[in-house]
Amino acid sequence: MTDPHDWWRGCVIYQVYPRSFQDTTGDGSGDLVGITERLPYIASLGVDAVWLSPFFKSPMADMGYDVSDYCDVDPMFGTLDDFDRLIAEAHRLGLKIIIDQVLSHTSDQHPWFIESRADRDNPKADWYVWAAPKPDGGPPNNWLSNFGGSAWEWDSVRKQYYLHNFLISQPDLNFHNPEVQAALLETVRFWLDRGVDGFRLDTVNHYIHDRWLRDNPPSAEALAGTIDTTNPYGYQLHLFNKTQPENLVFLQRFRRLLNEYEGRAAVGEVGDEWRSLQTVAAYTSGGDKLQMCYTFDMLGPDFSAGYVHKCVSAFEAMVIDGWYCWAFSNHDVMRHVTRWTRPGEDPKAVARFAIGLMACLRGSVCLYQGEELGLQEAELAFEDLRDPYGIRFWPGFKGRDGCRTPMVWEANAPNAGFSTGKPWLPVLPAQSRQSVNVQQTDPDSVLNHYRAVLAARKQHPALVTGSIDLFEVEDEILAFIRQTGDEKLLCLFNFSDQPVNWIVPSGLSTGEPIAFPGAAGSAELGKVALPPLGIFLSRLS
Structure with missing residues (x-):
């Protein structure tokens, strides 16, 4: 359990x-x-x-x-x-x-940042990522923001740049502190x-x-x-x-x-x-x-x-x-x-x-x-x-x-x-x-x-916590086995917009199909026929 x-x-x-x-x-x-x-x-x-x-x-x-x-x-x-x-x-x-x-x-409106930006000597001065400009006044490095532009913003009070990986109004905290x-x-x-x-x-x-x-x-x-x-x-x-x-x-x-x-x-x-x-x-x-x-x-x-x-x-x-x-x-x-x-x-x-x-x-x-x-x-x-x-x-x-x-x-x-x-x-x-x-x-x-x-x-513990073993992909079919304890399941997914047959590997039997919602494939004569966007699940012995 x-x-x-x-x-x-x-x-x-x-x-x-x-x-x-x-x-x-x-x-x-x-x-x-x-x-x-x-x-x-x-x-x-x-x-x-x-x-x-x-x-x-x-x-x-x-x-x-x-x-x-x-x-x-x-x-x-x-x-x-x-x-x-x-x-x-x-x-x-x-x-x-x-x-x-x-x-x-x-936020730049958080009390921590308001205190941090007040000067360079306050108790939270090092709570955010502050850095001096380059000699030419530019930002300390080339880092970019996820939301566009430089990841550095100049602060006119501290006369330093602060780091923001996202919006200018989202200053980064200094986890080194x-x-x-x-x-x-x-x-x-x-x-x-x-x-x-x-x-x-x-x-x-x-x-x-x-x-x-x-x-x-x-x-x-x-x-x-x-x-x-x-x-x-x-x-x-x-x-x-x-x-x-x-x-x-x-x-x-x-x-x-x-x-x-x-x-x-x-x-x-x-x-x-x-x-x-x-x-x-x-x-x-x-x-x-x-x-x-x-x-x-x-x-x-x-x-x-x-x-x-x-x-x-x-x-x-x-x-x-x-x-x-x-x-x-x-x-x-x-x-x-x-x-x-x-x-x-x-x-x-x-x-x-x-x-x-x-x-x-x-x-x-x-x-x-x-x-x-x-x-x-x-x-x-x-x-x-x-x-x-x-x-x-x-x-x-x-x-x-x-x-x-x-x-x-x-x-x-x-x-x-x-x-x-x-x-x-x-x-x-x-x-x-x-x-x-x-x-x-x-x-x-x-x-x-x-x-x-x-x-x-x-209803299937193998799908919740079981292991997974993948087959090689053929004809846009993803095939794998999920297994835990006594339950072993074959799972097939046809990503194609066309019907596809999956040839059952030698030594493997597809076993008893599971009535899984959306499952539409059928197994016979060593193959599984899958419709477009078809799913097939079966229980293996």
Whole structure:
């Protein structure tokens, strides 16, 4: 029997973007009371945990990822009492609560930064990353911001530059200062004491920078002249501004704090272009750092049997004793149904295929609100954008607002039941037609397919915590075996838009087919016939 403290291993997490989930005040923005009211719906999906994106006090320059008070709720979302009631209701329903911890940087309106920038001699003068200019007045090195331009901003009071890996209003904390680490861990303890079950660590590999501030070299694509990007960030190989070895020591310190409480866990967001899986291996190995991580490897446009095989096999080779969390969509990327649907293909079929695949891969599962409805990316006008990243790079890059539009609950209600006021982002008619109340009663809906897949996954321990053994890819078929104890399952996925036959390897019998939701293949005469986007599962002896 699995240790209940290891609930995170193989769990299914549902990500809620609070501003877009349910508004109960009519101000057009979602709130904690709204999330609490909708928890029974989330529980009905068959998930194990809810990840809440930031709801802390913030000027909202980056939609809450610019924190001005780590230990309070922004009035936009409610109060600490509202949060306590949310926790209590979630636990009553058997759901864990994971909250977003944004530790790498704060808002420039955080009291720590206000004190730090006042002069060079105050108690928090070294709490952020300050550096002198070069002799010509330029920034101390060539580091770039994820959101465009230099990662350094001149401060006229201190007459120094400060580091910001994201917006200018998001100064980076100096993790080389042990006082900073201690203060941040106390904010983590604050939420542990309130009963949270885990943390999603935003930009976990950005915490520590190279203390010598060495320049990043150009990327291989930039040197070859083959780079094609709307953001100059991709021109550098980010050797020194993130993913530093000292970060492992902090993560061990973080884990020791978690271990003071029973059954708590953390999942890290690893953003790294060329060493993401090595970083996951380092951050989740040894049982003394993070329980699991996710990367952006499956959050991009690539979706083929060969690509998924490469990602899984690389992870299995590198992450020996660690754990991975699969995510196909989240609040930072275009929704996967839009990314992966080919011309002429049915988006609903892609949605069903994707959740079937994710449910069978080895690791935990992270779903993003609305993907269980098969929602596609919303096309927004420039004047409707709220994302500073999208506004900065429009029209070459349209930003992240298209995946952050409000949840759709009732097709014929104003704003699809999200709010009685004007929503902070538009509710589009195409999404309203996919509302929860429309899909609830349709046995063939994407929503009910998600529920069926997650229920079926729980019936097979091999799919939750078992090992995985991959076959070589042939004809766009991803094939692997999941196994734990006495259960051994063959899993086949046809990524092609054409019917394909999978020839059963010599010495292997396909065994008894499993009635898995969406399974449509048939086995006979040493082969398995799979329709386009077909799935086949069978029990092996």
